[in-house]
Amino acid sequence: MQIFEKAPAKINLSLDVLYKRGDGYHEVEMVMTTIDLADRLDLSLLAEDRIIIESESRFVPNDERNLAFRAAKLMKDTYHVRQGVRIIIEKNIPVAAGLAGGSSDAAAVLRGLNRLWELGLTEKQLALLGSEIGSDVAFCVYGGTALATGRGEQIEHLPTPPPCWVILAKPEIGVSTQSIYENLDLSDAPHPNTKAMITSLKENDFGQLCQHVGNTLEYVTIDLYPEVEHIKTQMKQAGGDAVLMSGSGPTVFALVQYDTRARRIYNSLKGFCDEVYRVRLLGNRADTC
Template sequence: MEKITVRVPGKINLTLDILGRFANGYHDLQMVMSSVSLYDEITLVKKEEKNISVTVDKRDLPVDERNLAYRAAALLMEEFALTGGVEIAIKKQIPIAAGMAGGSADAAGVLKGMNSLFELGLELPELQKRGLTLGADVPFCLLGGCALAEGVGERLTPLEPLPRAYLVLAKPDFAVSTPWAFAQWDKEPTKERPDLAGMLAGIKEGDIRQIAAKLGNVLEGVTGREYPVVWAIKEKMKEYGALNALMTGSGPTVFGIYTELEQAKRAHTVIKESRMAGEVHVVKLGEWEEGR
């Protein structure tokens, strides 16, 4: 095999809670995460020269060691002393700096792709162990589906497939620094916490209304106070039929859950026309038959 193309989905947080901090300064997290049907496409091609080249179809992304995809390739090239190199071409659909793990997804795609391309024979847990050295979301991006993530995100418990629903994703035209959001939360921790037990029960029962009712993210207040448009988007989504809406990760992307496609499309149009968000997508949540 000389070439492989991998599609990797973005993620949303159905819940995000901070339980404390570890001795090394990292936060002790408890999150329910789900993949969504918005993908980056990564094509890897073997080359004779022992180097890594990265191209991305978005001009504002680095293509050197600052890019997680580049670092994922470098990690495997060094560990396995690979004789050749690799060309990596990334087609982005997952919004950048959006709380949707776009960089981590690309790293996961490169790890998966190089494992196949160079016949490294690594199983999923072995890929996840290496992925964790690149970023806390990489192990989940390698797993996909729906999972409870604990620790810094490395302890993953797969959950039941989510019921089918539509999401409207809206990313305002600014980026939020994850370290900044956590630092602000540390100064004034949130008293109201996500109902994890209720979320897990809703997922187990396949009840999309209970899942929507139990959405929660302790970082939403931090980002929303600094950027009130986050709350404005949430209210607009609910006004146009969302069961509920939430900011994912440290933001600023907001998602609303819809049971009807026409409602989701209408909300998409309204939010796009309002100019509250530069990127707006309608995507799928849960298990769908191929081709639906």
């Protein structure tokens, strides 16, 4: 038996860090939405009781460093599954980019193994399991557009954003989320207006949405990696309707309403940055699988 799963990337339309909790995590409010840039996962049963991860990408480890491996192991251990699985990952999402590529792979493994091993788990059960692996995995189980609170595991579904193009550019660096949080000073950090962002989604107002994008972590990453600011400037000058860093970075995205302008921004960045993508927003939960 063989199962195929799509693992779409996400962007943060809004990311606010409220305070550091007693358990060491940070309390966050994040409005996230999926985009049409995705890894592809092929899951098949193995006769032997083991987990095999395969990928042509040299950036994809095949052991517990890989969130997809950890997701499979967690499901095996939790539900006492004796069957093995081979997971082939076609990697299209940049690694360590602020786009939740690893988390989305893990979520795809949870969804796929639920079908492959016929466990009959609900999305809510899968999301709860995913929250043990990483803060973005619960959102990635559902996909679509949502407000994520707590440390990211509490999910409230939101309306799909107005349709638009997304231009993504990732500089040739990887960013550690842990290091960004370690350098975060909340006493002097900017805070986006999460309520206004949610209202813009509910009213399907693209102009208001663009006005209220924001990311508390952005100034930290820019201080450590000035090239992020250079990409932002390039995107703004080329006509992005809204420009923001996603997650802890370093990927920067521009929301663009019109195709001709999206093409212009894409072309202007191609000579400036190796990893540039022009995709559509998904934002709809039905597009996750």
